[in-house]
Amino acid sequence: MTSVALVTCNMAASLDEDMPLLVEAFESLGVRVATPAWDDPAVDWSAFDAALLRSTWDYMDRLEAFMAWIDACAARTRLFNPPALVRRNLDKHYLQGLEAAGVPIVPTHFAEPGDDPMGCLGPFIDRLEGVEFVVKPAIGAGSRDAARFHVEDRAAALAHLAGLLQAGRSALLQPYLTRVDVAGETAMVHIDGVFSHAIRKGPLLTRGGAGVAGLFAPETISVREPAADELALAGAACRHLAALEPLYLRVDLIRGDDGSPVVLELEMTEPSLFFPYGPGSAARLASALLRRIGA
Numbered sequence: 461m462t463s464v465a466l467v468t469c470n471m472a473a474s475l476d477e478d479m480p481l482l483v484e485a486f487e488s489l490g491v492r493v494a495t496p497a498w499d500d501p502a503v504d505w506s507a508f509d510a511a512l513l514r515s516t517w518d519y520m521d522r523l524e525a526f527m528a529w530i531d532a533c534a535a536r537t538r539l540f541n542p543p544a545l546v547r548r549n550l551d552k553h554y555l556q557g558l559e560a561a562g563v564p565i566v567p568t569h570f571a572e573p574g575d576d577p578m579g580c581l582g583p584f585i586d587r588l589e590g591v592e593f594v595v596k597p598a599i600g601a602g603s604r605d606a607a608r609f610h611v612e613d614r615a616a617a618l619a620h621l622a623g624l625l626q627a628g629r630s631a632l633l634q635p636y637l638t639r640v641d642v643a644g645e646t647a648m649v650h651i652d653g654v655f656s657h658a659i660r661k662g663p664l665l666t667r668g669g670a671g672v673a674g675l676f677a678p679e680t681i682s683v684r685e686p687a688a689d690e691l692a693l694a695g696a697a698c699r700h701l702a703a704l705e706p707l708y709l710r711v712d713l714i715r716g717d718d719g720s721p722v723v724l725e726l727e728m729t730e731p732s733l734f735f736p737y738g739p740g741s742a743a744r745l746a747s748a749l750l751r752r753i754g755a
């Protein structure tokens with residue numbers, strides 16, 4: 461009997477809304493599933509035909525241990541997505557590769573550890589067209605340490621940026637794209653390179669950014685029928701990665717000030733896949749994984 465590990469973490473097990481549907485989908489295909497935590501030392505990963513990263517959401521504070529586990533797990537079973545994709549997705553510098561390939565992204569300026577914070581922030585604000593901007597870490601998830609500032613709050617933004625850089629973290633400076641306040645963000649889930657379903661996510665950053673206490677900021681989700689220009693952009697982002705064959709890929713888009721969509725981020729490590737909003741989507745992922753491992 462084929463067996464698959466749907467990998468989670470202790471803190472997330474009950475928060476993962478995709479998990480029940482995915483368990484059901486695999487079981488109805490005759491697969492035995494387990495839902496181990498990635499950092500459980502008792503787990504024998506070689507006992508599984510495949511491991512699927514699902515809700516390993518506590519790794520941000522233990523990144524080295526997580527990446528070591530990724531390699532160790534991939535050496536013992538088929539891991540999805542594979543380590544090369546996970547490594548590439550970790551750091552939002554990958555946005556530079558998308559942009560270089562002609563895929564529109566949120567206009568982004570990168571600040572690096574060692575850079576003078578004011579030397580980065582000053583010219584960025586001088587060039588800014590709107591009155592609000594975002595400072596967020598290059599390695600981060602769940603909106604943690606992402607903050608929204610008004611140009612009048614230069615001192616607070618500077619403190620936030622300096623804190624990130626001093627901690628050895630690269631940071632992104634972006635205009636706050638205000639259309640997200642009304643239209644929200646569109647997350648487009650792709651399975652084996654094919655668009656599956658999309659959701660609308662409400663805006664997450666409050667003005668003056670209080671920061672996120674838990675694993676991720678609370679999110680307002682609803683079903684969304686993507687527009688033609690969103691499908692086209694997500695398709696372009698997928699083609700950019702096609703050679704690496706992601707089993708699952710979520711493309712998150714928001715609309716820029718001129719109304720056209722731009723890529724906010726790509727998720728191919730442990731994204732919420734919003735199965736409850738995409739009828740049949742959990743079954744599509746389960747079948748795609750089984751095809752990959754020839755089961």
Ligand SMILES: Nc1ncnc2c1ncn2[C@@H]1O[C@H](COP(=O)(O)OP(=O)(O)O)[C@@H](O)[C@H]1O
Pocket residue numbers: 566594596600601602603604606634635636637638640645662663664665712714724725
């Ligand atoms: N430039 C931006 N303009 C508007 N909203 C933004 C911008 N950058 C981030 N956000 C908001 O912050 C959230 C988290 O940022 P994101 O880039 O998705 O990082 P992550 O999800 O990895 O923490 C987004 O879902 C969005 O609501």
Ligand SMILES: [Mg+2]
Pocket residue numbers: 602603712725
């Ligand atoms: Mg996000």
